[in-house]
Amino acid sequence: MKIIKKNKNPKKLEVLEENNPPQLKSEEKVDITLSKSIDENLAKFKAFLEDSSDAVFREFKLGSQGIPCALVFIDGLVNSEVINENILKNLMYEITMLERARGQSIQAENAYDFIKEHAVSVGEIAEAETLDKSMLMVMSGEVALIVEGSKKILIVNARGWPARGVSTPDTEGSVRGPKDAFTETLRVNTALLRRKCKDPNMVIKTIKLGRRSKTDVAYVYIKGITNPKLVEEVEKRLNQIDVDEIMETGQIEQWIQDSYLSPFPQVQLTERPDTTISNVFDGRVAILVDNSPFSIIVPAGLYQFFQAPEDYYDRWIIGSFLRFLRWSASLLAAFVPSIYIAVITYHPSFLPTPLALAIAANRVNIPFPAFVEAFLMEITIELLRESGARLPKAIGQTIGIVGGIVIGDAAVRAGITSPSMVLLVAITAIASFVIPTYSAGIALRLIRFPLMILAAVLGLYGVVLGFILLNIHLVSLKSFGFDYMTPQAPLVLQDTKDWILRLPRHLLWNRPASVNPVDIDRMDQDPYKENKNAK
Amino acid sequence: MLNKHDRLGGIQYIALISSTIMGVIAISLPNIAIESAHEGALLSTLMAGILATIFAVIMNILGNLFPKKTIVEYLVTLLGKSLGKLLGLILIIYFLSTTALILRVFSDALKGLVLLHTPLEVIMISMLLTAVYLCLNGINGIAKLSELFLPIIILSILLLIGLSSSNFSFVRLRPVLLPSLWQSIKSIPNLSSAFLGYEIILMVTPFIARKKANIPNTLIGIGIPTVIYTLLVIMAIGAFGLKPTQQMNYPTITLARKINFPGAFAERFDIFFVLLWILAAFTSVANYFYMASLSLVRLVTLRNYQPFVYFLAPIVYMLAILPQDLPEIKMVNTYIGYLGLSISILAAVLLILVLISGKKEHENG
Known part of the structure; x- marks a missing residue:
């Protein structure tokens, strides 16, 4: 429809309409509220996915009563072992044994709850009450389990897609320090960060950006260190992004930076988890994007681009x-x-x-x-x-x-x-x-x-x-x-310790004051001084 | 917004004062001092610095009495609309002509020193356009740039002094150690124009974070140029003697030319110091230019000063090309020096007036 609006020559309008018969968007084909009937629900899924060859609809009957059920998932995004062993095997075979042991058969009314509580042996499950939510989950690699007689859809986590393993950083090599780098899977990246910081105050919040790509974007900060106003600002700027697709961290960078008229990067991009986490410890916020092996660190000063992780290890x-x-x-x-x-x-x-x-x-x-x-x-x-x-x-x-x-x-x-x-x-x-x-x-x-x-x-x-x-x-x-020019202009004296020179560790007792953290002290006291007092 | 540095901090205030004062005159100061005070050169430089300090403190106290106004506004409050606006206009003319004068003196010196074949206009216009670009960034940008350049300027001058210490001899310094007091005092008005620049206090006090525009900061801000200028006079006289220094147009640069540094990569250190002196000259030009546009916008009680920057740039350029030759520039320099002194005295009179009438602005007013 947009093509017709943009066309400034009205004579060609009919030709255009002839060539492009108005295609109904999938959303317009069906009512997106869920019903109790499995056939209707399946039809709704099919309205969206019937043209896609990688969508799988697996219908089966449950228990002695033969309650109709169906699995919907995207082939390639799911781990078929989990589906076979932990979902289908349980629902089709072991449930009859369960019925026999209990001496009662499952009725259509309680089938959904029974499945949820007894039959699906997968750690992470969720419930979806709307088609939107369940569709999004299916598209992100989860399995939707539709049961006759229930308005809810059970979402079972069986994610498993081809992914690159954790490897060494390509662009930021280092002689000392850890050799792992971020990969393209957001969950792996957050895990790499968690492995380095066991503080439960480290928050990893996720939002979905991109109208169609629905990319997971996570931002990481530590409660009690990072300035809450900075977190607010990050949230505000991320939520302002309203585009079709988010493919890479660089796209996010261009949406959230302060000035687009500068050749200088105003956020720090890194593929190293150790750089990321030490910046988070400094009171900055890290932003991770699914499908991108880079993290964004904000705010960035010019001096940060001259820092390498070895500076701190050596x-x-x-x-x-x-x-x-x-x-x-x-x-x-x-x-x-x-x-x-x-x-x-x-x-x-x-x-x-x-x-x-x-x-x-x-x-x-x-x-x-x-x-x-x-x-x-x-x-x-x-x-x-x-x-x-x-x-x-x-x-x-x-x-x-x-x-x-x-x-x-x-x-x-x-x-x-x-x-x-x-x-x-x-x-x-x-x-x-x-x-x-x-x-x-x-x-x-x-x-x-x-x-x-x-x-x-x-x-x-x-x-x-x-x-x-x-x-x-x-x-x-x-x-x-x-x-941008901290700690020189404006001069922040306590930050100059970690600027052109990197002074001994025990002198770097404070986090960078230029990012205004809530908790400025990195350590309680000068450890060497303490020893001297003890003597 | 997020930043606690949005208002100017204490160090930025110091840097603003120092970098405005230290400027184009640094390369010719020993010559000027000896020309006007002869044997009293050293003492009179020091005394001019002290006089400037006194005026700066007066301006500081005055500015703190009106925490939200610049001098252009409190002139009207104190003296009534017609007289206040008239004095404000004179102030603008002073700032504008000082900008133009510094620009002209700078361009002449630079042309004579390194760019013999470049037209004067090109030097002036390029400098002025750079100053316009800085002024469009507002007082924060100016303060941060001053903060960035001031250490470079101070370090380079200290380096110059340190490197030329091998040429230094106390014997040559002897005539200026026991000067006649009267001659020294007589030449203070001439020399005090070298310390002009502290008038920036009159314009920036409303931008300083509360309690940061205090007297110690002012003292440091004006103490840095006083010490450096005095050291420069001592070094020049100690290296060349009284009479030869008087013959030199730019004794500081000659000082750099005489540096003998074994195994150095450069033959002529003077070019290196000329380059760093450009930074000092630039901060003076830009700061004065900003004061001119700021005072104009405050006089006509508008908010946005940026159009005035564009509007004033051609005027500054025209004023700068007005003097025909060196004697004319020197004459203009003298008059502007006296005008600057009068403004300092005006500040003192205003302070007395406020103290008598008690018309000071209240904290929340």
């Missing part, structure tokens, strides 16, 4: 060194090409004379200005990176070799670029991959292009202007109402 000196390395690397990745362009083009006197002469000698035969040279090389390395990410692993290696030759040698010999430029591009590329979070790394790689243009136009002054503009943008960003 000794603090090493952790601090790595942190510092990453911050420097991010500055390198963003600013080195533009500074090179500016210095070569406008301020060669900035360099020591021997170095300036060496670079000038290198560049004698290069036909392009420094900006074009740098731009070409940066684009080339981005192309290599992107093609390497898309290609199958076997061919990806070829790209690496070809890229190495092209960038390292051929481009220089062909007189397109100078060796110093190659060195520079290589340093930038390596530095940009040091940042542990993919989305933050790509944002930094992106902003170096406008910076290069500014450098080509205004020299080092342009680079500084770019730095100022970047910082204005960053301080104006918010993530769920929290400042």
Whole structure:
């Protein structure tokens, strides 16, 4: 019907109607309230599902009275062993033995309750009183058991679909720390989190999003740590999402972020359960989406994208060194090409004379200005990176070799670029991959292009202007109402302990104050101080 | 909303004052000090700083008496509509012309130092547009940016001072240690224009979280530039001597040029410090520009200041290109310095007036 409304040419309206005879939506075909008759109920299910080949309707008779019953489920989403052993076997065979032992036969009036209480040997069952609810359950992989004479439908959990097992993280490798990563099944992911936190105060709430996809979206927080206002805000933003389909965490991210006009990620995406849970312990909220092996952590500050789980597992000196390395690397990745362009083009006197002469000698035969040279090389390395990410692993290696030759040698010999430029591009590329979070790394790689243009136009002054503009943008960003540039702007002194440096564990007694948790203390007292007192 | 930092905190208040004061003049301060006070350069810099501190504290007390108003509004409350609005207009003109002056001085210096072939207009317009972008983010953005840049600026100046300590000699410093008191006092008005910027207190007190705009914070905010400026004067005189410093246009940059750092990657450290000085100059331009647009919107009692930012940007640009040459800029500088001092004195008069008449705003009023 929408097609006709959108069509602005009324002459074609009849043609359209001829081609598309009005199709009744399944909801319009039948009355969706349930009745006591099994035939009617089954007909209602069939109205929706009769065209689908994977829907199974299994009708059978129950007990000595032969009460008609039926199972409705989707083949492939259910575990057939459970259906055969724990449902059908019980209902068709063992129930007659039960009748004989009790000396009474089951009547149609009490059949439903009897089945629920005595016959179905499955842990998780539920009842549905409307067709909507039972249909949703069937579509999520449960089994609907319809019994003659009851207005309710028994929902038996027999979920079992092909799923990938828990494996190591692909994008966030770590040397130390647990090696498990989220999978595509929400239940597995929540289990991974529960395994790491046995506090019953950890709440995992689930809502269904997506008008048609009805994707399960769970948000996780710890009562008594997380600020309730933050949880409210998360609920509010999640409930505002009203679209057909939710396929991935990234879609949720784009609906709930604060500013869509920024290249910088305003929520943290991670596939590591340990990162997720430690952020939840910090008073943040994690959002998990069914069918996605990533979790969203909100609110996010820029500094979080420079943290890797090893920082906390390793000794603090090493952790601090790595942190510092990453911050420097991010500055390198963003600013080195533009500074090179500016210095070569406008301020060669900035360099020591021997170095300036060496670079000038290198560049004698290069036909392009420094900006074009740098731009070409940066684009080339981005192309290599992107093609390497898309290609199958076997061919990806070829790209690496070809890229190495092209960038390292051929481009220089062909007189397109100078060796110093190659060195520079290589340093930038390596530095940009040091940042542990993919989305933050790509944002930094992106902003170096406008910076290069500014450098080509205004020299080092342009680079500084770019730095100022970047910082204005960053301080104006918010993530769920929290400042993006914490703990520096606004300065939150107690959070700076876990910022560019990662101070010793016993000094990190407080949770990040910038996310405003209810309970700020991570530990009671400085443990070393306590020992000293004891002595 | 969720954030407890929505109003400006104490550190942000300090950063706002310091970064507004420390600006374009940092690179030429020793020269100005010696030119006007000769042997009294050091003492008079220090005294100008102390004078600025006194005025800042007065403005702080005055602002705290009217916790929800800027000076443009309480001028009207105190002096009546016509006189109050007139003084408010003068204040706007002052803020606008200061923005333009800083912009012009900055662009001239930058052109002379690093961008010899870039047109002055390009430097000015690019700077002004960046300031417009910041001002559109409001007082929170400005405060956060000041907070972000202030440590960088302070650290770089301390680095400069530390690295050039090898050129420093106490012998050269001797003439300024026993200055004539009268000469020092005489040149305070000239030098106090270097410390202008604390007028921002008059405009920002309503945005500060309660009790954060207290006098200790003001003292810290103005103490940072006073200490740094005094150190810069000491270092310049100690490194070059009195007479040679007077010949230099930008003694601070010369100080950086003389740095000899074994095995350094860069030959000329002065460019590095020029770059960091751009940050300092930018925060001054942007903060003054914001004050100008904020005071204008408060004067005409409207709410949204953002259209005024667009409206005032061309005016600032036109004011900035008005002076023809260096003597004219110096003349304008002197006049604006006196205007700034008059505004500080006006604040003191207003405070006395409030204390006499008792017209202060009540906490909930």
